[in-house]
Amino acid sequence: GNSVTQMEGPVTLSEEAFLTINCTYTATGYPSLFWYVQYPGEGLQLLLKATKADDKGSNKGFEATYRKETTSFHLEKGSVQVSDSAVYFCALTVYNQGGKLIFGQGTELSVKP
């Protein structure tokens, strides 16, 4: 079946530190990959996406590269800010499955000043 595995949280970093949140997936077919972010008390927002191998998604200083050979889509940011504190979800969709998102378990990030 299709699934997404993320690194366990919470992750606590100091401001300006480098961030990596690991994400690996299992999929039948050729998935599209996403990172969503959930700020406290809010719904999810799309952070970035990639739809084919070697694509790099980027937004707000975050980036992730679709690696088919390692079935991974790790999220990185060079210098985190306190305002990046949130829960980050890796997710996939597979063609012809009605667009449903399959999520990883989420990784909580806390950035301290």
Next chain:
Amino acid sequence: DTAVSQTPKYLVTQMGNDKSIKCEQNLGHDTMYWYKQDSKKFLKIMFSYNNKELIINETVPNRFSPKSPDKAHLNLHINSLELGDSAVYFCASSQDVVAGGSNEQFFGPGTRLTVL
């Protein structure tokens, strides 16, 4: 303008009651979804509708019944509420996904349901 809205934001009710959550999107999208987020933040799809037609129905108890009066609305009715139904329910919408699966989904703010 709110893109995807849900009402109510909070819902506290007793076991055994019946309740509804409403969702509306003003994005002109054809596909709408309901997701459940449990206490550990894990998100799982429940239902999906495309142009008012049910296209995804995951293994959800039949006490949960979605209804789509038009393509801008997808409501969720829950009968005989149980303690385990306590969760945050998110509505989402996207462009037509029948032909593919890479369209961005826009999420509502969520409805926190607490069953006592």
